[in-house]
Structures are given as C-alpha cells and as structure tokens.
Amino acid sequence: MAKIKIPPVLRASTGGEREVSADGDNVGAVLNALAAAHPETKTQLFSDDGGLNRYVNVYLNDEDVRVLDGLETPVGGADTLVILPAMAGGGR
C-alpha cells in the first residue's frame, strides 16, 4: 500500500483525511484506487481522457511523475505520492 498525501483542497472529498493508503503497482493504479474509494476526487485528479489534469501535480516521493513515466511510473509499498494543486492564498 502506497501512502497518498491529500492537499487541503481535496480533503472535503476524502472525508477530511490528510493521508490515505491505496493499492496499485503504478501511479495511475494508486490514484484510481483513491478515486474508487473517494469518488469525488476522480474529476479533480483526472481529465476526461483519463490523463492527469494539467493543474494537478503528482510527485512520487519528491519527483514529479511527469518527468518519470507519468501514470505508468511504478510504485512500491514504501513510496509516498504527493498531490499538489497550485495555491494562491496570501493571507490578505
């Protein structure tokens, strides 16, 4: 089971969970397992063609999966996926 760090904006879709575990041997499979467990995350993560939304960055540990093999990047049980949407709050 890989760990997935859930950013604040997606926590409403995961019942407030900040970190969840999901099965899968690659990034796509782990994120799909997350979407199966928490259906509201699906449209936030994936575009209509099944790829990652361009405004969501996903990191395997500290590396952007786009510079690895994207959704095909292999994931091990000790790995952590970080979902990073852009934030713009400045505390105004």
Place this chain on the structure above:
Amino acid sequence: MSVSGAEYTRRIKQQITEVDPSAVHELVNNGVAIVDVRESEEYSVGHLPGAKHVPRGYLESRIEGAVPDRSQRVILYCASGNRSALAAHTLEQDLGYENVESMTGGITLWKDRGYEVEVPRRFTPEQRERYSRHFLLPEVGIEGQQKLLDAKVLLLGAGGLGSPTALYLAAAGVGTLGIVDDDVVDVSNLQRQVIHTTDRVGVPKVDSAEEQIKALNPDVDVRKYQTRLDASNIMEIIRDYDIVVDGVDNFPTRYLLNDASVRLQIPVVSAAILGFEGQLSVFHPYEGPCYRCLFPQPPPAELAPSCGANGVLGVLPGTMGLLQATEVVKLIIGAGEPLVGRLLMYDALAATTTELKVRRDPECPICSRDPGEIADEEMGVFPDYEAFCAAAG
C-alpha cells in the same frame, strides 16, 4: 627565561611561512582565503580586495566561520606583518591549519607597492550597533550588510505574508522596500498582519506599513504603490527592483508577475498559504524553473479557494513570510543554497515539511524563450483565462 616582545616575534617568524605582497597580489580573487587580522577600526578604513576580517583577538573563535576547510590555503595580513605572523603560528600549531602564510610588511607594504585597497562603506556608530549581530556572522559581515543596505526589494502586498517579511527585511537593513497594496487596514487583518495596529484600522496598508518600518529602522527607504498590479503597470513597478516577494492572493496576478519577472530577469521569492499549510519556492528566471514550469495552468475556481474568504491560522503567514524573508536575505548576500528548483511544503498541524523537486519545463510557454520574445499581450494569460476569471468573480 623571558624574552622581549620583538625577539619573540622574530622567533615566531622563523617558524612560519611568509609571502611577499607581489605574490599575494597575483592570488586576489583566486580561491585563496585572504584574512585581515587587524582590529575593526583598521579594517574599516581599507583592506585587501575580497579579504575576510577576523580580528586576532577573535582568531580562535571565528576562523572556522571564515575558513572552514583546514587544508585551504590561507594568507593572513595585518598592518606590518607582526600580528599576522603570530596569528599564522596559532593557526598552524594550535588549530591544525595546513597551509598558512603571513604577508610580509602587511597592508603598509601592500599600499607602498601601489596595489588596490578596498574601502568598505562607512557605517555610522548607530549602524555599527544596529547591525552588530550581522557583522559577527562571516556569511554576512560588513560586505553582506553593505549589500543589504544597497538592495531593493519589492513586496507584493502588506498582508499576511508581506507583514512579517517587511518587518524582518526592514530590521535586517534592506535599504529600499517597495510595497504594492491598494487595501486599507481592517480589524480582521490584525490576527496575522502584524505590521499594522489597532489604531491604524482604516488607514491605507502602504501608509501603515511605512510608519511601522520607519519606526523600526530609519535606514530603510519605503516606496509606496497604492494600487493593484495589472498588465498596464507591472513592468514599470517591478523594473527597478532586485528581488520581488510574492504573496498575492490570486492566480491571474501570480501568472502576470511570473511573466513580467522572467522578461526582466528578476528573481521572485514566492509563498502561498491555506488553512494550516504553506508552500514556498524561489523562481530565479533562467537559473531554475519559473512559476509556469511548476503550475502550467491554475486550478478551476472550486479548487482554488483563494478566490473566496478562507480560514488561515494567524501564525502560518508569519512562518511562511519569514521563510520568504530568509530566502531574500540569502539571495542578497549570496549565502547558502537558495530554494531554486525546489518547493517546500509546510504542514503546521502535522509539524512536518516536505520538499519536492521542481524542474524547468523545456517547453514552458514563457521561460523556454528569450526575454525579448515575450510580448505584452501574452503576459499573465493562461489557458481558459477568461472562464477562470469569470468563475472566480
């Protein structure tokens, strides 16, 4: 059996290596550590170019800060070559430095030979007191403080992030602080915007911030821009600055700032906060990725809660703003590893930080091109821009 001071020095000189000023002249700015061991008053009227300052009285406690590597070649000098000879002996015999020399004749002979002397900025006695803790740090020192006083930093917003950043940069002696903010102080700001005060509610934030900065450090020249950044004014406003500190609260301005800063090649120290979490990175045009390399497209409005009023822990912008201020100071004095090509995430509730790598996008619509090729009408635009802004209201 006791000996005279002169005899003692003569004997010490036989045990160390001396080097002539002409040889040292060839080595200036050449990877050799040149250390001035005179007193502060002597150093301040002129020293060898690039020399580090470690007064002999503090030699044992401060030399490691100036020259951490004991195998590095070190040349010491003083006024005439006596104190530096004694100091060289100490470094070699007692502190294990392997490659130490003392310059014959000191700076007096150096000057007689007609070689260049660097005269540091004259600090007033008040400034010497004010910045004394910086002077004690080899990474800052007189040279770094000079750079801080000469630096021009623009703060976008005197709000949650801008407040602590402005206060600490002012305290550090950053000579020019520009502040862009069109807002007035509201009582609901005071939970986190620590540069403002209860009796200044209703006052424009730029004026309130200026008052606080001036009270803290009269060395700082405050330039106020009571406006919102937009495509028509951004190039004019940011052009003059060495570094921009970004804490703006909306995506269109972040993209606009990115594009303008890439065109003008000005580094941006960027932070964002939400709830209990913050992000921080330094976008240094052409040396690392830009904001568009990291986020090619903003999220839709429902995933971009900055568009509405959201909660934020009052301390959090303080934490993130001070990390920004730290990066700004590092960039100015040229110390350490700036947060370029890296994104730092801070989770206050978990008390954890996570660091992610940020790569330059070889196909970035902005920073993959020459600054001169970026046109006015492209700035701040991103896919679905109009729909985004309409949805964001």
